[in-house]
Amino acid sequence: MAISRPVCLALAVLACAAGMVAGWRLYLPLGLAPVVAVLFLRVASQWLLPLLGVATAGLAVSLLATNEGEGSLPDEGMNYGGCFALVLSLGGVLAAHRMLGMARAAPDRASRTLTEEAAPGEPAGAPLLHPDDRLASTLASARAFWTGVPQVMRYRQRQPDGSYRWFRTRSVPSYEAVVEISDLETVREEPMTHSPTFASPTADTVQAARTVEDLFGNGWAFDAAGAWIYLPLFAQTTLGLTPDDLNASLRDGDISWKLLLHPDEYEAVAIRWRHSLETGAPFRAEFRIRRANGVYAWAKTAAKPFLDTEGHIAGWFGTSIDIDLPKKTEAALRAKEFQLRQLIEAVPTMIWSTTASGTPTYANQRFIDTTGASLADITAPDGSASLSVIHPEDRQAARDAFGRSMLQGIPYAATYRQLRADGSYRWTATRAEPLRDEAGVIHQWYGVSVDIHERVVAEMSLRESEHAHRQLVETLPALIYCATPEGKPTYRSEKLRDYLGFGLTDKDDAERTRLENTLDAIIHPDDLAAVKERYAHALSTGEPYQMKHRLRRFDGVYRWVETRAAAMRNAEGTIVQWNGICLEIEDQVRAQEDLRLAQDNLARASQAASLAELSASIAHEVNQPLAAIVANSHTCLRWLRAEPPNHPRAMITAERIIRDSNAAADVVSRIRALFKQSVQPRTSTALPSVIGEARRLLTEEATRRRIRLHVDIEDGLPRVVFDRVQLQQVLINLLRNAMEAMEAAEGDKVVGIRVHRAEGDVQVRVSDLGAGVAFPDRIFEPFFTTKESGMGMGLAICRSIVESHGGRLWIESNEPRGAIFVFTLPVETDVAA
Amino acid sequence: MSATPMISIIDDDESVRVATESLVRSLGLKARTFASAEDFLQSALVGTTSCVITDVQMPGMSGVELQSVLRARGDTTPLIFITAFPEERIRRQVDAGGAVGFLAKPFDGADMIACIDRALGEGSPVSLNS
Numbered sequence: 006m007a008i009s010r011p012v013c014l015a016l017a018v019l020a021c022a023a024g025m026v027a028g029w030r031l032y033l034p035l036g037l038a039p040v041v042a043v044l045f046l047r048v049a050s051q052w053l054l055p056l057l058g059v060a061t062a063g064l065a066v067s068l069l070a071t072n073e074g075e076g077s078l079p080d081e082g083m084n085y086g087g088c089f090a091l092v093l094s095l096g097g098v099l100a101a102h103r104m105l106g107m108a109r110a111a112p113d114r115a116s117r118t119l120t121e122e123a124a125p126g127e128p129a130g131a132p133l134l135h136p137d138d139r140l141a142s143t144l145a146s147a148r149a150f151w152t153g154v155p156q157v158m159r160y161r162q163r164q165p166d167g168s169y170r171w172f173r174t175r176s177v178p179s180y181e182a183v184v185e186i187s188d189l190e191t192v193r194e195e196p197m198t199h200s201p202t203f204a205s206p207t208a209d210t211v212q213a214a215r216t217v218e219d220l221f222g223n224g225w226a227f228d229a230a231g232a233w234i235y236l237p238l239f240a241q242t243t244l245g246l247t248p249d250d251l252n253a254s255l256r257d258g259d260i261s262w263k264l265l266l267h268p269d270e271y272e273a274v275a276i277r278w279r280h281s282l283e284t285g286a287p288f289r290a291e292f293r294i295r296r297a298n299g300v301y302a303w304a305k306t307a308a309k310p311f312l313d314t315e316g317h318i319a320g321w322f323g324t325s326i327d328i329d330l331p332k333k334t335e336a337a338l339r340a341k342e343f344q345l346r347q348l349i350e351a352v353p354t355m356i357w358s359t360t361a362s363g364t365p366t367y368a369n370q371r372f373i374d375t376t377g378a379s380l381a382d383i384t385a386p387d388g389s390a391s392l393s394v395i396h397p398e399d400r401q402a403a404r405d406a407f408g409r410s411m412l413q414g415i416p417y418a419a420t421y422r423q424l425r426a427d428g429s430y431r432w433t434a435t436r437a438e439p440l441r442d443e444a445g446v447i448h449q450w451y452g453v454s455v456d457i458h459e460r461v462v463a464e465m466s467l468r469e470s471e472h473a474h475r476q477l478v479e480t481l482p483a484l485i486y487c488a489t490p491e492g493k494p495t496y497r498s499e500k501l502r503d504y505l506g507f508g509l510t511d512k513d514d515a516e517r518t519r520l521e522n523t524l525d526a527i528i529h530p531d532d533l534a535a536v537k538e539r540y541a542h543a544l545s546t547g548e549p550y551q552m553k554h555r556l557r558r559f560d561g562v563y564r565w566v567e568t569r570a571a572a573m574r575n576a577e578g579t580i581v582q583w584n585g586i587c588l589e590i591e592d593q594v595r596a597q598e599d600l601r602l603a604q605d606n607l608a609r610a611s612q613a614a615s616l617a618e619l620s621a622s623i624a625h626e627v628n629q630p631l632a633a634i635v636a637n638s639h640t641c642l643r644w645l646r647a648e649p650p651n652h653p654r655a656m657i658t659a660e661r662i663i664r665d666s667n668a669a670a671d672v673v674s675r676i677r678a679l680f681k682q683s684v685q686p687r688t689s690t691a692l693p694s695v696i697g698e699a700r701r702l703l704t705e706e707a708t709r710r711r712i713r714l715h716v717d718i719e720d721g722l723p724r725v726v727f728d729r730v731q732l733q734q735v736l737i738n739l740l741r742n743a744m745e746a747m748e749a750a751e752g753d754k755v756v757g758i759r760v761h762r763a764e765g766d767v768q769v770r771v772s773d774l775g776a777g778v779a780f781p782d783r784i785f786e787p788f789f790t791t792k793e794s795g796m797g798m799g800l801a802i803c804r805s806i807v808e809s810h811g812g813r814l815w816i817e818s819n820e821p822r823g824a825i826f827v828f829t830l831p832v833e834t835d836v837a838a
Numbered sequence: 839m840s841a842t843p844m845i846s847i848i849d850d851d852e853s854v855r856v857a858t859e860s861l862v863r864s865l866g867l868k869a870r871t872f873a874s875a876e877d878f879l880q881s882a883l884v885g886t887t888s889c890v891i892t893d894v895q896m897p898g899m900s901g902v903e904l905q906s907v908l909r910a911r912g913d914t915t916p917l918i919f920i921t922a923f924p925e926e927r928i929r930r931q932v933d934a935g936g937a938v939g940f941l942a943k944p945f946d947g948a949d950m951i952a953c954i955d956r957a958l959g960e961g962s963p964v965s966l967n968s
Contacts, residue, residue, distance in 0.1 A: 625895065628922035629851040632943035636857035639947020643864040658860055665853045 135161035135169050211235040211322075227308070227321040231282045233261055234320065245297025267293040267301050285310045285318050291328065303332035355454040357383075361439070361447040363411055364388045372454070377426030396422035396430045407437075414439055414447055420461070423454065432461035484566070484587035490580040492520045492544045501587065506559025529555035529563045531754060535713045547572050547580055553590065553708065565594040601709050630669035637661045692725055692767060692830070693718045696758060699736040703744070712744050712754040719761040725830040731806045732830075735814075738799045739771040739826045746775025746824065766812065766829035774823040781816050803828075843888030843958050846881075848872045848904070849920070850896045854943070858891060858920075861947060865954065875899035875907075885913055889938070889957040891950075894921035894928060902928060905935040916957035920945055 138160035161169035211226045211234060226235035232255055233248035241247055246264055254263035260275045270292045281288035288308040293301035308323025349356055355372035359365050365384045373379055376394045385391040395403050399421035410417035416438050423433035437452030478485050484501035488494045497509055505527055512522040520540075528536045532554035543550035550570040555563035570585030637658045644655035700714055707714050743756045757772040778784055785804045800814075807814040807828045814828040845862045847869055849855040855871045862869040872878040875892065876899055890908075892901040899907075901919050908915060916938040921928065924942035932940055939953030 625922040628943040629854055632920065632922070632945060633851070633853035633857040635944035636854065636861050636947065636950070639950075640857065640860040640864045642947070643861070647864075654860075654864070661853070661857060661860070665857070668853060 133163045135163070137161070216322075223325045223327075225323055225325070226311075227261070227323075229282075229310075229318045229320055231255070231261055231278065231321070235322075240325075243296055244294070265294045267295065281308065281310075282321075288321070288323065291332070294325070302327060302329035304328060353455075355433075357452050357454070359390060359437075359450045359452070361411070361449065362388075363390050363407065363450070365390050366449070375426065375456070376424050378424065394424040396424070398422075403435075410437065410439075411447075411450070414441075417450070417452070420457070423456075431456055431458035433457060484589075486585045486587070488520070488570075488583040488585065490544075490572075490582065492540065492583065494519055494523055495582075504556075504558060527557045529557065531555070531711050531713075531752075534753070534755070543570065543572075544583075550583075550585070553594070556587065556589075564589055564591040566590060598709050601705065626672040627669060630665045630672060633665040634662050634669065637665060692722060692727075692760060692769075695727075695729060695732055696736065696760060696769075699733055699740060700758070702733075702737060703740050706741075707744060707756065710744055710748070710754070712747060712756055714740075715755050715757045717757065717759045722760065722762060722767055723832045725767050726833050727810050727830055728806075732810075735803045735806050735828065736769075736771075738803050739828075742799065742826070743771055743773035743775070743824075746773045748775075750775050750822075762832075763829065766831055768827060768829050770825050770827050772819045772823060772825040774819065777818060777822060778816055778824045784816065785814070842866070842868050844868045844870065844883065844886065845954065846870050846872065846878055846883050846887040846890045848875055848878050848890065848892040848896070848901070850874060850893060854893070854920075858950075861950060862891075862954070865951060867954070875901065875904040878904070879907065884908075885915070887915060889916045889918065889954060891918045891920060891954075894919055894932075895923065902931055902935075905932060905937065909935055918950070918953045918957060 141160070160172055162172050163169055215224055215235070223237060223240055224235075225233065225237065225240065228234050232252045236244075236246075236248045236251070244265060251261050251264055255261050257263075259271075260278050262274060262278060263271060266274055274290055274292050277290055278288060280286060287310075289306070291303060291305050294304045295301050304325040305328045306323060306325045308321045310318040311320045311322055313319040350370045353371070355375055356367075356369040357365060357372055358367045365380055368378075368380050368383065376383075378394050382393060383391050390407070392400050392404055392407075403419045403421050406419045407417050409415070416436065418434075418436045420432065420434045422430035423435075425431055433454050434457045435452055435454040437450045439447040440449040440451060441447050479499050481498075482500075483498075484504055485496075485498040486494055486501055487496035494509060497505070502508055507526075510519070512526050513519055514522065524533065524537060524540070536552055536554050539552050540550060542548070549572070550568070553565065553567045556566040556568075557563050566587050567590045568585060568587045570583050572580040573582045573584055575581050641655050641658035641662065644651040644658060696716065696718065700716055704714065740756060740758070747754045747756075753774065755774055757770070759770040759772070761768055761770075785800045804814045807830075811831045812829040814826065817825040817827060819825045845867050847855055847858050847862065848871075849858065850873055852873075855873070859869045859871050870881075870883060870887070872881065874896055878884065878890070878892075879899075890904075892904055894901040901917075901921075905917050908917070914936070917932070917935070918939040918941065919928075919932050919937055920941045920943055922943045924940070929940045938957045939949070941949055941953065
């Protein structure tokens with residue numbers, strides 16, 4: 006039943022008016038007093054109400070006494086009417102005020118019911134409440150109202166079927182608050198049989214416990230000694246223990262909590278509990294409580310002492326709140342967070358984060374420990390990253406890079422020297438990536454910094470060592486180069502680059518290899534073919550390369566150099582690189598050439614001298630008998646012409662002529678024998694080895710004459726029988742002729758030696774690129790020569806040697822120019838046959 | 839008095855020596871042969887012989903040296919040189935020494951007779967006989 010404030014006021018005024026009418030003119034002031042009191046109450050504390058009520062009553066009584074004392078006695082009816090008016094007005098005040106308070110409550114069914122039942126002004130208006138509970142309920146409501154202390158009421162309410170069920174409500178008297186209904190359902194489940202426990206609360210402690218229990222759902226009470234005196238039934242059911250069960254522990258000297266507590270926590274709780282019991286200090290603790298099913302659940306427990314009127318502890322009331330789930334959740338979360346933190350701290354990297362704008366937000370412990378800088382240290386006053394841990398020389402670059410990353414949202418990577426707690430700097434690699442939301446907006450930057458000092462230092466020392474090696478190579482007074490296993494140039498020392506006047510890749514084109522281009526550009530055309538051939542040989546076999554040739558200098562001048570290259574191999578023996586060195590030998594070559602020329606001249610001179618001596622000797626030896634023969638012939642003629650002819654004398658002289666002619670023939674034989682020095686027996690030697698010897702003997706001369714010797718020997722040649730020395734004379738003669746034939750020739754100077762099988766012979770062809778032979782028919786005649794310094798005997802001798810071996814010697818024309826001298830040697834036939 | 843001139847022939851080669859002696863004798867002249875210049879110088883013919891025919895190259899003293907020795911002694915015996923090595927240098931040298939002839943071996947018989955004629959002077963029977 007909702008009663009509005011105006012209605013209350015109206016009732017109050019009505020009551021007052023009734024009082025005034027009853028008290029008539031004499032009691033008019035008395036009738037107005039309650040009205041004033043009610044109005045005052047609207048603003049004053051409710052605690053003043055009883056005082057005002059008493060004061061009003063006192064005022065009325067005193068007024069009555071005054072009237073009687075003045076003699077102007079009113080009649081008996083007057084006095085009784087006054088008293089009645091007083092009571093009526095008091096009742097009006099109470100009713101109005103009560104209704105004012107109740108009217109603010111929520112229009113709840115229960116509260117309406119309660120209000121109905123509790124309204125003191127309606128004695129017969131509580132038909133739903135059990136008759137036994139009406140008074141207590143009304144009192145509780147009034148107490149709540151008058152004292153302001155929240156009141157919990159239990160009462161039995163009649164059900165539609167006529168039975169009663171227990172209900173419980175809590176009233177909080179506040180002008181702004183409401184009456185809360187708590188745990189109605191739970192209470193409704195409680196069977197009627199338990200009602201006696203609550204029906205007659207015996208101690209204020211229990212009452213307090215119940216109050217707490219009503220507030221939090223789990224109240225309990227102890228006496229001053231710490232023995233359980235109240236434990237809610239629900240709790241007893243949950244715990245599987247009664248207060249008596251629990252109190253049994255006291256007999257063993259333990260606290261009454263013992264059976265509830267986890268053994269691990271008992272001691273700690275016991276100490277605190279005893280401390281509270283002794284000192285009255287509030288007891289607060291979180292511990293695990295054993296439930297009836299044996300499971301421990303976390304509870305938060307608080308207890309306060311309840312003091313009696315003299316200030317002694319009369320008992321304890323308290324409550325427990327189940328915090329098992331939050332506790333366990335919290336523990337799990339904490340464990341997880343701990344794990345994550347452990348992870349972040351355990352990884353051997355410095356981890357940090359910043360906001361999207363670069364303000365540092367986190368640095369892990371390792372970062373702080375390593376750098377000695379806290380989060381505050383790395384944050385600038387304006388909120389940006391101070392980068393104070395970065396070496397001053399590297400800081401700007403890092404700042405620029407990070408700024409660029411933040412601006413463009415690209416990952417940040419930087420390597421710099423980073424401060425260490427001991428003040429040193431160490432090389433550190435840092436990377437950071439942005440964390441974006443679904444819309445792609447950057448929220449955080451997460452970064453890691455890794456100490457890479459050792460690696461960087463190692464790299465630096467490696468670079469230094471490389472630099473030193475390079476310096477070594479560059480400063481060596483030689484031209485140095487490297488090439489791939491295939492010969493492609495990969496490195497040239499500065500001196501070589503300067504010498505050539507172009508860089509490694511300057512001659513590259515798509516058409517041909519770098520090696521070819523390079524060789525064509527730097528090798529003298531006359532030496533090019535030989536160099537290429539030798540180089541290809543070295544590359545294909547892995548044998549060291551060595552060659553003297555002319556190298557084109559940057560100014561176009563060709564200078565003699567000696568190039569040597571060797572293969573560098575790995576542990577498996579595979580060629581990984583060719584290293585070459587090129588030394589200028591121009592002066593050396595010139596000196597050698599001069600020396601050779603001098604030697605050659607000397608040799609020719611001595612040869613000429615010995616020839617002159619020889620020819621003189623021959624002339625002398627031959628001329629002596631010839632002189633005798635001629636003289637004798639004249640003498641003979643004279644004897645025959647004489648008159649008469651002197652035949653005996655002529656005959657003697659003719660005999661002398663015969664004798665001297667034989668002597669002359671003997672001389673010639675002796676000379677032939679003299680020239681035929683070779684006494685070695687003919688052997689069947691491998692022809693290639695003899696050719697190789699001849700080639701070696703003439704290599705120096707060929708080099709001096711800038712002539713290349715090209716030897717091409719067919720494989721598997723049959724053996725031939727020859728006099729080694731004589732054959733060598735033939736070869737050297739022919740080769741030297743060929744070289745001399747190209748003395749004045751232009752272009753490529755090549756002497757070719759080709760050995761191959763031709764029918765039953767082995768054919769040796771010595772070709773040149775000279776001017777060719779003008780008189781091929783006469784060239785093998787003795788004393789025929791086209792040379793100023795020749796005797797004209799060479800080819801004649803060659804032919805006679807070859808023919809003495811059963812072979813032939815002839816000449817052919819070479820294409821496009823020059824001559825080819827060809828000789829054959831018969832293949833050795835089976836000796837045994 | 840014996841009008842037959844004596845010709846001295848010096849050559850280390852016996853065949854040439856003998857052949858030349860035969861040729862000289864065939865001219866109707868007397869001849870003596872020596873194997874070396876030293877042998878001739880030690881003989882009694884030095885200073886008396888009408889003419890000397892000598893080889894140039896010989897073991898020991900050469901023909902040229904012989905000429906020098908004789909000229910140094912004031913001996914003006916005419917000398918005819920024969921040589922297997924007819925060098926111009928030697929020819930000039932012996933000409934300077936007053937040689938009557940310088941013939942290369944093998945020499946022509948007529949050339950030798952002409953030289954002997956010159957050495958023996960005009961009216962020589964040799965030239966008459968030839």
